[in-house]
Amino acid sequence: MMTEASHVIFEHKTGRYIGEPLENDGRRVLVKILAVVGHPEQGDLHNPGDPDAPMFHERRALSYTEKVWIPAQAARPYAGTVPDYRQSLKAALEAEVEKLERSKRWTERSLTLLETLRSDYKF
Template sequence: MDEVDSIPEIVKISYKTGDYVGEACERDDRRVLVKVLAVLQHPTQGDLHSSYDPDAAIFHERRALAYTEKVWVPIQTAHRYTGAIPEYRQSLNTALGIEMEKIDRLKRWSELSLEKLETLRKDYGL
């Protein structure tokens, strides 16, 4: 958002790898206080500096922001949201399911890749 006064009441925000719909409650020159109403994308698990590394020193469990939880975000990360606002629990369930499907697909890709690499190892005579 370019100007502080142009912030709409309902906004989409990104916060610590999750995406949310919320109500802009307060604002100042640089930030917007947003009350969470729905989850659009569940936060990513693990160490953000070592993506997809299960052996990272700290593997973070990241929870989605709770219903009506308030969070300050930089003003430039709050964008007008014009869609229907989904019910919180249903939106959380949907976002969690999508994240789990994404991880399951990655897991299946990894397993199939390992199988193919083992076949190649044999073909290479290694």
């Protein structure tokens, strides 16, 4: 990781962020959140895709200017323009919703086809 970078991109608890490195202790980097690139996934990380998991977690994105320690190797230099936090949060949330909507539509179409196959197989 280039500690000299003015901005870094990294993943933290299933979310993806752009931030400003503030401190580095050699193992970890303290980063101030500036933008959300990918919204955290919902549900139980130990049982992905299971809607009946005993602990279905709500995961919020890290807040604007929130500070978080991350492993130094997780931070990669980011040279692009840092988007506005609120706009990036909205785009990340909408992308996550679209991903789930596509998955839902895939599941519904698959179930329809499987029901046809069940009939064809005479089960």
